[in-house]
Amino acid sequence: HADIAMYRAKETGRNNFQFYTSEMNERALERLRIEGDLRLAIERDEFLLYYQPQVDLVSKKIIGVEALIRWQHPELGMVPPARFISLAEETGLIVPIGNWVIREACRQSKVWQDEGFIGLRTAVNLSARQFAQQNLVQSIQDALTATSLLPASLEIELTESLVMADVEQAIGILRDMKTLGVQLSIDDFGTGYSSLSYLKRFPIDVLKIDRSFVNDITTDPDDAAIVTSIISLAHSLRLSVIAEGVETREQLDYLQQHGCDQIQGYFFSRPVTAEVMTQMLRDGTRLQLTDDQPA
Ligand code: C2E
Numbered sequence: 001h002a003d004i005a006m007y008r009a010k011e012t013g014r015n016n017f018q019f020y021t022s023e024m025n026e027r028a029l030e031r032l033r034i035e036g037d038l039r040l041a042i043e044r045d046e047f048l049l050y051y052q053p054q055v056d057l058v059s060k061k062i063i064g065v066e067a068l069i070r071w072q073h074p075e076l077g078m079v080p081p082a083r084f085i086s087l088a089e090e091t092g093l094i095v096p097i098g099n100w101v102i103r104e105a106c107r108q109s110k111v112w113q114d115e116g117f118i119g120l121r122t123a124v125n126l127s128a129r130q131f132a133q134q135n136l137v138q139s140i141q142d143a144l145t146a147t148s149l150l151p152a153s154l155e156i157e158l159t160e161s162l163v164m165a166d167v168e169q170a171i172g173i174l175r176d177m178k179t180l181g182v183q184l185s186i187d188d189f190g191t192g193y194s195s196l197s198y199l200k201r202f203p204i205d206v207l208k209i210d211r212s213f214v215n216d217i218t219t220d221p222d223d224a225a226i227v228t229s230i231i232s233l234a235h236s237l238r239l240s241v242i243a244e245g246v247e248t249r250e251q252l253d254y255l256q257q258h259g260c261d262q263i264q265g266y267f268f269s270r271p272v273t274a275e276v277m278t279q280m281l282r283d284g285t286r287l288q289l290t291d292d293q294p295a
């Protein structure tokens with residue numbers, strides 16, 4: 001592709017264009033390569049799930065985990081979802097990948113359930129393409145049946161744009177999912193467009209406050225106002241509310257003082273392997289709050 005870049009540069013006679021073109025080619029090539037590799041990744045068993053704990057601010061215990069996909073690429077190493085999810089979405093590969101995620105999360109969740117971590121719920125992310133898939137509800141049902149997982153242990157994370165694209169159809173799908181007995185949450189809440197009157201009609205259980213609001217919660221009064229509004233909105237709709245991206249003690253204290261139910265973020269733990277997660281559960285790892293009495 002260096003040759004192509006040189007050729008184009010000569011054609012235009014501009015040096016800066018050469019750099020631009022070769023960079024674009026590099027990106028296009030990386031994309032092509034990732035797309036090709038992505039097609040093979042499932043059969044090569046290169047995906048894995050990391051889990052990030054969610055802690056309850058009253059009991060201070062881990063009450064849930066979010067499953068987050070990782071791609072162990074043979075040459076590129078660990079590829080984060082930001083580098084392949086949108087491509088998987090565009091190519092439709094997200095459907096088989098997403099089905100693998102649901103199945104694997106249910107399998108692992110059942111292992112934890114069998115070890116006695118009964119109330120623990122495992123959340124999985126859903127993409128728009130998966131949501132549009134005809135047999136989505138059936139494949140969730142299949143995963144639950146195949147793994148014998150208690151349906152209430154599974155939580156499906158949706159985004160505002162996903163459910164707002166076609167509201168009536170979305171309500172139908174969400175109702176079918178609720179019939180299965182799974183929990184539903186709205187991820188990245190506050191970043192998308194959603195109408196409050198529709199929110200009321202969606203049979204959801206949890207709002208997840210996007211981490212962009214949590215980030216400056218202690219320094220930006222606007223973000224603080226948004227977060228406290230989302231907390232009271234959730235509670236008036238009888239939903240529970242979880243703050244994402246909690247990184248500091250100050251953010252945690254603020255959220256606790258303002259009645260947030262649960263938190264997820266680097267402050268408590270980064271996403272970890274199933275093995276490390278299991279150890280945290282066995283250890284009974286708890287959140288320490290500032291106002292805790294020393295043991
Ligand atoms: P998300 O669903 O909002 O997941 C939370 C993301 O925030 C994760 O990034 C997590 O590692 C990161 N995070 C958690 N706590 C903190 C924190 O305290 N600070 C900061 N800076 N970041 C934090 P990750 O794992 O890279 O995933 C990014 C996004 O990729 C996810 O955002 C989700 O939209 C998507 N994704 C991940 N796994 C899947 C999957 O299995 N299927 C689909 N469709 N999308 C997925």
Ligand code: MG
Pocket residue numbers: 066125157187
């Ligand atoms: Mg999520």
Ligand code: MG
Pocket residue numbers: 187188208210211244
């Ligand atoms: Mg999120």
Ligand code: MG
Pocket residue numbers: 159187188
């Ligand atoms: Mg997201």
